[in-house]
Amino acid sequence: MGTNTHFPDPSVVREELIQKYPAKVAKKRAKSIIINDPQIIPEVQANVRTVPGIITQRGCSYAGCKGVVLGPTRDIVNIVHGPIGCSFYAWMTRRNQTRTESLTDANYIPYCFSTDMQEENVVFGGEKKLKQAIQEAYDLFHPKSIAIFSTCPVGLIGDDVHAASREMREKFGDCNVFGFSCEGYRGVSQSAGHHIANNGVFKHMVGRDNTPSEGKFKLNLLGEYNIGGDAFEIERIFEKAGLTLISSFSGNSTIKQLENSHTADLNVIQCHRSINYMGDMMETKYGIPWMKVSFVGAESSAKSLRKIAEYFDDDALRAQVEAVIAEEMPRVKAVIDEILPRTTGKTAMLFVGGSRAHHYQDLFTELGMTTVAAGYEFAHRDDYEGRDVLPTIKIDADSKNIEELKVLPDPELYNPRKTEAELEALKEKGLEINGYSGMMQQMTKKSLVVDDLSHYESEKLIEIYKPDIFCAGIKEKYVVQKMGVPLKQLHSYDYGGPYTGFEGAVNFYKDIDRMVNNPVWKLIKAPWQKKVATNGVSKGLEASYVTQ
Amino acid sequence: MLLRHTSKEVKEREGLTINPAKTCQPIGAMYAALGIHGCLPHSHGSQGCCSYHRSTLTRHYKEPVMAATSSFTEGASVFGGQANLLAAIDTIFSVYEPDIIAVHSTCLSETIGDDLQQITRKANDDGKIPEGKRVIFASTPSFIGSHVTGYANMVTGIAQQFAVSTGAKKNQINIVAGWMEPSDMREIKRLAKELGVKIVLFPDTSDVLDAPQTGKHEFYPKGGTTIPELESIGDSLHSIALGSISAEPAAIALEKKCKVPFETLEVPIGLTATDRFIMSLSEIGGVTVPDEITADRGRLVDVIADMEQYLYGKRVALFGDPDQLVPLTEFLLDLNMKPVQIVSGTPGQRFEKTMREILDARSPETKFKNGIGADMFLLHQWMKNEPVDLLIGNTYGKYMARDEDVPFIRFGFPILDRIGHSYFPNVGYSGGLRLVEKILTALLDRQDRDALEEKFELVM
Ligand code: SF4
Numbered sequence A: 001m002g003t004n005t006h007f008p009d010p011s012v013v014r015e016e017l018i019q020k021y022p023a024k025v026a027k028k029r030a031k032s033i034i035i036n037d038p039q040i041i042p043e044v045q046a047n048v049r050t051v052p053g054i055i056t057q058r059g060c061s062y063a064g065c066k067g068v069v070l071g072p073t074r075d076i077v078n079i080v081h082g083p084i085g086c087s088f089y090a091w092m093t094r095r096n097q098t099r100t101e102s103l104t105d106a107n108y109i110p111y112c113f114s115t116d117m118q119e120e121n122v123v124f125g126g127e128k129k130l131k132q133a134i135q136e137a138y139d140l141f142h143p144k145s146i147a148i149f150s151t152c153p154v155g156l157i158g159d160d161v162h163a164a165s166r167e168m169r170e171k172f173g174d175c176n177v178f179g180f181s182c183e184g185y186r187g188v189s190q191s192a193g194h195h196i197a198n199n200g201v202f203k204h205m206v207g208r209d210n211t212p213s214e215g216k217f218k219l220n221l222l223g224e225y226n227i228g229g230d231a232f233e234i235e236r237i238f239e240k241a242g243l244t245l246i247s248s249f250s251g252n253s254t255i256k257q258l259e260n261s262h263t264a265d266l267n268v269i270q271c272h273r274s275i276n277y278m279g280d281m282m283e284t285k286y287g288i289p290w291m292k293v294s295f296v297g298a299e300s301s302a303k304s305l306r307k308i309a310e311y312f313d314d315d316a317l318r319a320q321v322e323a324v325i326a327e328e329m330p331r332v333k334a335v336i337d338e339i340l341p342r343t344t345g346k347t348a349m350l351f352v353g354g355s356r357a358h359h360y361q362d363l364f365t366e367l368g369m370t371t372v373a374a375g376y377e378f379a380h381r382d383d384y385e386g387r388d389v390l391p392t393i394k395i396d397a398d399s400k401n402i403e404e405l406k407v408l409p410d411p412e413l414y415n416p417r418k419t420e421a422e423l424e425a426l427k428e429k430g431l432e433i434n435g436y437s438g439m440m441q442q443m444t445k446k447s448l449v450v451d452d453l454s455h456y457e458s459e460k461l462i463e464i465y466k467p468d469i470f471c472a473g474i475k476e477k478y479v480v481q482k483m484g485v486p487l488k489q490l491h492s493y494d495y496g497g498p499y500t501g502f503e504g505a506v507n508f509y510k511d512i513d514r515m516v517n518n519p520v521w522k523l524i525k526a527p528w529q530k531k532v533a534t535n536g537v538s539k540g541l542e543a544s545y546v547t548q
Numbered sequence B: 001m002l003l004r005h006t007s008k009e010v011k012e013r014e015g016l017t018i019n020p021a022k023t024c025q026p027i028g029a030m031y032a033a034l035g036i037h038g039c040l041p042h043s044h045g046s047q048g049c050c051s052y053h054r055s056t057l058t059r060h061y062k063e064p065v066m067a068a069t070s071s072f073t074e075g076a077s078v079f080g081g082q083a084n085l086l087a088a089i090d091t092i093f094s095v096y097e098p099d100i101i102a103v104h105s106t107c108l109s110e111t112i113g114d115d116l117q118q119i120t121r122k123a124n125d126d127g128k129i130p131e132g133k134r135v136i137f138a139s140t141p142s143f144i145g146s147h148v149t150g151y152a153n154m155v156t157g158i159a160q161q162f163a164v165s166t167g168a169k170k171n172q173i174n175i176v177a178g179w180m181e182p183s184d185m186r187e188i189k190r191l192a193k194e195l196g197v198k199i200v201l202f203p204d205t206s207d208v209l210d211a212p213q214t215g216k217h218e219f220y221p222k223g224g225t226t227i228p229e230l231e232s233i234g235d236s237l238h239s240i241a242l243g244s245i246s247a248e249p250a251a252i253a254l255e256k257k258c259k260v261p262f263e264t265l266e267v268p269i270g271l272t273a274t275d276r277f278i279m280s281l282s283e284i285g286g287v288t289v290p291d292e293i294t295a296d297r298g299r300l301v302d303v304i305a306d307m308e309q310y311l312y313g314k315r316v317a318l319f320g321d322p323d324q325l326v327p328l329t330e331f332l333l334d335l336n337m338k339p340v341q342i343v344s345g346t347p348g349q350r351f352e353k354t355m356r357e358i359l360d361a362r363s364p365e366t367k368f369k370n371g372i373g374a375d376m377f378l379l380h381q382w383m384k385n386e387p388v389d390l391l392i393g394n395t396y397g398k399y400m401a402r403d404e405d406v407p408f409i410r411f412g413f414p415i416l417d418r419i420g421h422s423y424f425p426n427v428g429y430s431g432g433l434r435l436v437e438k439i440l441t442a443l444l445d446r447q448d449r450d451a452l453e454e455k456f457e458l459v460m
């Protein structure tokens, strides 16, 4: 990533970011604001509690469990056990697209189900109402599965959603009912919910259907949630390359696919943070290795396809993959060649999620833009520094509460797809088998890495760096744009996308070109205001914390 | 079909809510607190609630929505959230420097039993609240009521905790804003100004959630009711509460605390509700209604008369919040339309009683339901059984509208896929005009779309 961009002295920036905090807060935040060095990769404090009162991007464990991991599977009836709000806010707001095969196939994604817990349920317990709700859902829809999600009050009042689920499952016989203890207070962010969701899907779904799957090169796509149709594009590419997708976890997926997913021979992981647990557990139980890939960016997509071909070690597949790349790339190149002169040299900041802040740097590189600062909202140290640091991560009280499933090789189904030696050989070739090297090795020296960026810090960063584009979520969108800087939402894509694969890269190039070069940013000042401004010294962008 | 599992057959449900026509209290409290100048809303609970509320308000307004959270973890949930709230107050005053922090509770802190009054008092005793700054609070458990209740609770908290009576009456009238858009609040102020009556409107989200693009993010935008204004409401001559669910509780609290008499009206949506508002404000304010307002009214009546043939008898399904649905229903009846199916997730017998009064004489066959069991799934089933010509409700309605191929008007909260609600009012005569225009456009566009070629009309 060669660049002439001049960075302000990052240590001064760091001081600036924390100087307004109370002493204790400043001390804590300093450990999460790191000056990058890709050679030595310094330690980043991550996955720790947000200081109360700090305006954070983070959400809760329920959001990570129901919203992120379970939400995209279309034929599960997801009942949220709790007061109405939690279910309401997660109602279709994540843009998980799904495409049924026929007009009558089950699709509950447009629905919102809740037990709408009332005061008497909080006082006297809500299990009875929960069971009633499950019964009603069963009677109305006869779904194959019903999943129950616990919200904050549920854990406190002691409702046992697992016992209730078991009872109803046994009663129905033909409907798999299971529960999640994903109360919002568990862990420190959405991340805890990902882990809880992985555990539940692994325990209650994966391996239930042993029908042998067809196909020569069978794989699962993990950590791809089909926001804006991302999974559709990857499905398109897989099909062209002759790869058989058994199941995605969980964009555009069905119960049947998930239950049969252990018949695949490879798990490729897109979002490491949200789904790495599943990769590990499936490897231990069934012997399916996992490999980190990224289909964000045209080059990364090509690279990922080649890695997959390398894994299956088949010349026909290698040739097919090359043919796909050769067919797709010219179209991509035609677009980027036209756009590049307008985007080259511009700067970006990415503060979002648990993998996107890394993946999208590839697209910005393709656009000739530099990422000057980046960080995740709810990732762990391994997502920053790489999985090599895993043994050194201290398990604190908040993480200890999240169950670690004890997984053993399945007596019948365990079947290592590759020998240890074969895996080692693949790693030698640069395949990230059961591994992930994290975001920081890719970022330039002296770029800034900030975990769990606060609102205050984001305004400061914008003032100092004046980036050409800022990537974050809906809560940050209009704050940053009010400062005259376009913000690209990397959770919802500003309702566009897909951004994966070759088509996605083209979409992204066009969107970023449009955003950074939009004439509206030059219309902010009225003509009479401009006159005044040229007389005075231009102060540039600024943030204000002073009440009037 | 998007909602392909919705069947025609209606079955009573006791446990399961499907596609709710309400959400939870804290988002209403957050919205109300944004209508106070220099105020930072604070969500006392785990950070997910706060994130969801901010996201939803942001999507509705396409504006910054600032709020902080106590960021509960498991420990706080077991031992109580006092330490978190005290730490939060400290951090907020040093970093974000608001004049006021408005704390609301969540399901979690309510279930634990955190006492916000006691904790804020302790914050004060411990010297965590800087001189001249304020921390106010409202209890907003989501297992009671709805987002509307939360709004009402915060507005009540504002009235109770700011109002002082000095003994010297002020020549001004309080208007307690029920849940309205910034555009509506701006229109209320404009009407009062035109009438020549001095009012204090609270809360007031105009110039907060409709802020201009200036190249600068104002953390505390220009708008919002100010502390001196809020302190003065105890000395006002009278209060008018706009909305019996969302505004009246604050007026009652103010009467109790400072003996300010009050009157409750509907949110002035539509002709007759606006008439009552103008009458009442002019009478209490002792002014005559200027010709300008009378002319505004005349224009609305004129349009209704001119276009009556397209409105007559059209069957409308609507869902939303009680304080909006009541005057909207009345307006639809004034338009000679038929509001036939009405649903609100917000509980309360008041709604049922008022609706009955309005509908019994003019549309006894109308189905309406609120509270438990009144959700959009039920409304959709009703629509399948007895088709309607028009659906009015928040953005979630578009799924039903598409499936049933019914014209749809966005009205209420949240509107996530269109703009306009924060800029163009629904209240007052101009708001009525806007609504009629929207209704006619929706109906006539449909007529144009469906007309046989030989029946396609040029002039309508
Ligand atoms: S826990 Fe309660 S306050 Fe929080 S989002 Fe859910 S319903 Fe609303």
Ligand code: SF4
Pocket: A068, A225, A271, A273, A274, A352, A353, A354, A355, A356, A491
């Ligand atoms: S990509 Fe980001 S938002 Fe999506 S699941 Fe992963 S961490 Fe979450």
